[in-house]
Amino acid sequence: MRKWGGPFAIGLYGPFKGWFTTTTSIALGPNGEVFVADFYNDRIQKFTAQGDYLTAFGTTPSNPGHTAMAVAVGNDGAVWSVNFADNRVGRWEPD
Numbered sequence: 001m002r003k004w005g006g007p008f009a010i011g012l013y014g015p016f017k018g019w020f021t022t023t024t025s026i027a028l029g030p031n032g033e034v035f036v037a038d039f040y041n042d043r044i045q046k047f048t049a050q051g052d053y054l055t056a057f058g059t060t061p062s063n064p065g066h067t068a069m070a071v072a073v074g075n076d077g078a079v080w081s082v083n084f085a086d087n088r089v090g091r092w093e094p095d
Helices: none
Strands: 023-028 034-038 043-047 053-057 068-073 079-083 088-092
Touching: 034 068, 043 068
Parallel strands: 023 068
Antiparallel strands: 023 034, 034 043, 043 053, 068 079, 079 088
């Protein structure tokens, strides 16, 4: 069993790699990558299938609130995210 999200098992605000404040959605990529919507930190975090941190991305909200509500990954590797604060859907191309 693996545990992700920081050594203290508490939600932390900020850019800490691999740590979450509130996870609202998880999706798997076509190559086994794990994408996690980190709601209060306004980002999607990407991990290997083994749980190693790869990167994070997202957008700063234009309106009050937070962005990364849900995440999905297409067969082509494109990542889709629901932006809660701005009422829109974002799309990122695979690296």
